Amino acid sequence: MIPSLAEKIRSFDPTLPLEQARTIPSSWYRDVDIGEAERCTVFSRIWLAAGRADLVRQPGSFLTAEIAGAPMAVVRDETGTLRAFHNVCRHRAAPVLTEPCGRATRLRCRYHGWTYDLTGRLRGTPEFEGVANFSREDNGLAPLAVEEWGPFVWVSLDPPPCPLAEYLGPLPGRFAALDLGRLRWAGSRSFEVRCNWKVFVDNYLDGGYHVNSVHPGLAGILEYSEYRTEVAGFTSSQISPLRPAEPGGPSETVAQARGGDRAYYLWIFPNVMFNFYAGYLDTNVVLPLGPDRCRVDYEFYFEQTEGPEAQARIAHGIAVSDQIQMEDSVICEEVQRGLGSRAYETGRYSVRREGAVYAFHQLLARHLRETS
Ligand code: FES
Numbered sequence: 598m599i600p601s602l603a604e605k606i607r608s609f610d611p612t613l614p615l616e617q618a619r620t621i622p623s624s625w626y627r628d629v630d631i632g633e634a635e636r637c638t639v640f641s642r643i644w645l646a647a648g649r650a651d652l653v654r655q656p657g658s659f660l661t662a663e664i665a666g667a668p669m670a671v672v673r674d675e676t677g678t679l680r681a682f683h684n685v686c687r688h689r690a691a692p693v694l695t696e697p698c699g700r701a702t703r704l705r706c707r708y709h710g711w712t713y714d715l716t717g718r719l720r721g722t723p724e725f726e727g728v729a730n731f732s733r734e735d736n737g738l739a740p741l742a743v744e745e746w747g748p749f750v751w752v753s754l755d756p757p758p759c760p761l762a763e764y765l766g767p768l769p770g771r772f773a774a775l776d777l778g779r780l781r782w783a784g785s786r787s788f789e790v791r792c793n794w795k796v797f798v799d800n801y802l803d804g805g806y807h808v809n810s811v812h813p814g815l816a817g818i819l820e821y822s823e824y825r826t827e828v829a830g831f832t833s834s835q836i837s838p839l840r841p842a843e844p845g846g847p848s849e850t851v852a853q854a855r856g857g858d859r860a861y862y863l864w865i866f867p868n869v870m871f872n873f874y875a876g877y878l879d880t881n882v883v884l885p886l887g888p889d890r891c892r893v894d895y896e897f898y899f900e901q902t903e904g905p906e907a908q909a910r911i912a913h914g915i916a917v918s919d920q921i922q923m924e925d926s927v928i929c930e931e932v933q934r935g936l937g938s939r940a941y942e943t944g945r946y947s948v949r950r951e952g953a954v955y956a957f958h959q960l961l962a963r964h965l966r967e968t969s
């Protein structure tokens with residue numbers, strides 16, 4: 598018998614204490630109906646990072662994104678108000694904005710030329726006279742909740758569970774303490790990984806458990822015995838003291854790019870990560886592309902961005918990130934293949950290391966249960 602969606606969702610018990618809990622089942626990483634349920638819950642009723650806030654600072658600037666199959670646009674209107682819409686024309690569902698970012702004075706759908714102003718109101722409908730029971734007022738772009746915090750603008754497709762400041766829990770305080778506002782954007786990267794998006798998130802949240810075996814270079818600068826994880830609401834923070842690399846060892850090049858006293862790996866449910874070291878931040882947004890594929894969008898921020906020395910440091914910093922990303926991608930793709938084996942249905946959590954993975958699975962379950 599093939600289990601129903603409700604049976605699959607109920608098969609994970611999010612109420613058990615960590616030491617008794619079992620992970621979400623392998624079907625959650627493979628099945629199309631789980632992915633659909635996630636679209637309607639996990640990726641709808643919460644705050645999602647839609648794009649870089651610095652792209653929409655000026656009146657008339659916009660960015661577009663597609664998150665779990667939902668095309669969206671964020672626009673700064675002429676009065677300076679930030680707005681977000683479904684990037685879907687009300688006529689035949691073509692996108693009204695097709696560039697990743699830019700400037701506009703109005704939003705013109707390229708399919709049949711309907712135009713909207715920057716507040717989303719429908720202004721122009723060529724050759725549409727005589728259509729009964731049609732009013733422009735009722736056919737503006739469908740709005741989304743939008744707020745700004747840190748390096749991102751955040752949107753919610755359905756009414757969010759709480760204001761963004763509450764959703765982010767302790768992270769704004771941490772950002773302020775780390776003085777992250779002084780960092781400047783310096784580059785982007787995107788990687789496709791052949792695994793379910795949750796495999797990539799699980800890997801990120803495992804409390805450093807995989808670092809020694811998967812990341813030999815990074816392992817040499819982390820004080821693993823003092824690596825700790827704090828879970829709070831929709832967020833978790835992994836914090837590790839740093840130690841000097843052994844001269845001539847595999848960590849030396851990593852140490853040149855990752856300095857300071859501590860590494861901070863901060864996560865926001867469901868798919869946003871911040872990796873912070875002194876003078877350096879990269880953000881990762883993990884986007885589902887299908888049951889066994891995801892894309893990870895990286896943005897890099899550095900304290901110094903001007904001049905040849907800074908540029909060399911940026912290039913090296915991004916190269917180190919690429920290496921770590923590649924190491925993570927390889928293991929995540931192997932895990933995805935293992936999740937397809939009939940020999941594996943669920944696993945257990947390390948109580949010492951994997952509390953944040955369980956917290957992620959509990960949040961997932963809480964959202965998915967809204968559908969069943
Ligand atoms: S789909 Fe936009 S004008 Fe027709």
Ligand SMILES: [Fe+2]
Binds near residue numbers: 800807811812925
């Ligand atoms: Fe990793």
